Amino acid sequence: MENLSEDEKVVDLLTKLKDSNGGYPSDMLAARRRTYLKQMANVGLGIGVGAGLKEAAKGSGNGASAATTASSKLLEMALVAAIAVEAGTAAFLYRDKIANAIRSRISEPTVQEVSPPSNESSVTDPILLEAVGTPLVAASATPTPSATFTSTPSGTLSTSVAGSNNQDGNDNGGANTSINANATPQGNQGNQYGLTPKPERTKESNSGGSTDDGGTDDGGGNNDGSSKNKKP
Amino acid sequence: MIKDGIALLKAAQKLDEEALTAIFDEFAPAIYKYTLRLCHDPIVADNIVGDVFAQLLEQFAAGKGPRTNLRSYLYQTAYHLVVDRSRYNQHTAPLEIAVNLNERGQSLPTQTQIEERVLMEALVTAMNSELTEDQRHVVILRFLEDFSLKETAEIIGKDVNNIKVIQNRGIAKLRKALGLHLEDE
Numbered sequence: 001m002e003n004l005s006e007d008e009k010v011v012d013l014l015t016k017l018k019d020s021n022g023g024y025p026s027d028m029l030a031a032r033r034r035t036y037l038k039q040m041a042n043v044g045l046g047i048g049v050g051a052g053l054k055e056a057a058k059g060s061g062n063g064a065s066a067a068t069t070a071s072s073k074l075l076e077m078a079l080v081a082a083i084a085v086e087a088g089t090a091a092f093l094y095r096d097k098i099a100n101a102i103r104s105r106i107s108e109p110t111v112q113e114v115s116p117p118s119n120e121s122s123v124t125d126p127i128l129l130e131a132v133g134t135p136l137v138a139a140s141a142t143p144t145p146s147a148t149f150t151s152t153p154s155g156t157l158s159t160s161v162a163g164s165n166n167q168d169g170n171d172n173g174g175a176n177t178s179i180n181a182n183a184t185p186q187g188n189q190g191n192q193y194g195l196t197p198k199p200e201r202t203k204e205s206n207s208g209g210s211t212d213d214g215g216t217d218d219g220g221g222n223n224d225g226s227s228k229n230k231k232p
Numbered sequence: 233m234i235k236d237g238i239a240l241l242k243a244a245q246k247l248d249e250e251a252l253t254a255i256f257d258e259f260a261p262a263i264y265k266y267t268l269r270l271c272h273d274p275i276v277a278d279n280i281v282g283d284v285f286a287q288l289l290e291q292f293a294a295g296k297g298p299r300t301n302l303r304s305y306l307y308q309t310a311y312h313l314v315v316d317r318s319r320y321n322q323h324t325a326p327l328e329i330a331v332n333l334n335e336r337g338q339s340l341p342t343q344t345q346i347e348e349r350v351l352m353e354a355l356v357t358a359m360n361s362e363l364t365e366d367q368r369h370v371v372i373l374r375f376l377e378d379f380s381l382k383e384t385a386e387i388i389g390k391d392v393n394n395i396k397v398i399q400n401r402g403i404a405k406l407r408k409a410l411g412l413h414l415e416d417e
Contacts, residue, residue: 010403
């Protein structure tokens with residue numbers, strides 16, 4: 001109870017202290033008020049300028065809407081023209097590169113068409129096989145029986161070997177033909193089809209020398225380098 | 233002339249000069265007294281009043297500011313400014329400056345007036361020396377500025393129950409400090 005009464009006395013003293021406090025000095029209050037009014041004027045001026053700009057923008061939108069639409073269309077046209085001109089100049093500057101690119105695209109399919117059939121036609125095409133096979137039959141029919149042995153296992157290889165055997169047979173006799181006929185399959189055990197042109201080339205080089213010299217120089221050949229091959 | 237508080241606040245939000253001037257004339261002396269009680273320096277109190285109303289103008293210009301209770305908002309701004317200043321400057325000047333300002337030019341005091349003045353000075357001394365910062369703020373806002381518990385809680389930024397506890401502890405400290413003087417009475 002005593003504490004409550006003493007608390008009330010403290011509160012009464014505090015309320016008296018409220019009344020006894022001094023007020024705002026008049027000179028300080030007047031100076032502060034002037035400063036506040038200046039700040040208020042500055043803030044109001046800024047707000048006024050902003051509001052004036054907004055109203056001006058609104059007013060111009062209502063009054064000159066047709067002018068703004070026309071100007072916007074003109075701007076669009078100018079932009080489109082500028083883009084077209086820029087694209088044209090770029091194409092003119094890089095015309096060589098563009099032409100090369102177009103050519104490369106056009107020429108690509110022709111190269112692809114040409115290369116694959118050249119490898120496979122010699123093997124798979126029946127017309128070519130028949131065309132190549134005809135001299136084989138004709139050549140193998142006339143000379144030695146060794147040619148008939150080589151012609152039977154494989155069609156294309158036997159033709160070239162048989163031809164070479166024929167010409168060698170004309171040059172050197174039956175002993176050389178049997179050696180060549182056995183040598184080609186042994187050397188081409190892995191890939192017989194890919195090496196078929198090589199004997200033809202040797203045949204042409206040898207036959208060139210042999211046709212000129214072989215037929216006439218059978219006796220003379222024995223006197224020259226061919227005698228070394230035949231002696232052993 | 234705008235008399236209604238809400239109408240005054242709405243007009244001030246639109247930066248109406250009359251409303252803004254009326255707000256200053258109504259609240260500037262009260263803010264000054266409150267600030268002077270806290271910082272004990274008339275010049276600092278005057279500067280804080282200027283800062284409070286400058287911030288109010290900035291808030292209104294930015295479309296912000298108080299929506300309902302302008303008085304609490306102004307005291308809250310002043311409170312934060314005083315707290316910020318007190319963290320940098322630890323002023324311990326006595327509150328007698330404010331007490332004596334009102335008594336200038338008076339005639340010779342009577343015996344009761346002298347006793348009351350001694351008691352008041354003891355109270356002011358106790359408020360400055362015995363109370364914590366929160367207790368001093370709560371006591372000033374509650375008993376010298378006549379704010380309610382809810383308004384005081386809003387200004388200080390604490391719960392109402394917490395404000396009650398702070399107030400009771402502050403009063404108890406003042407009672408203990410003034411015990412001898414009360415016994416003398």
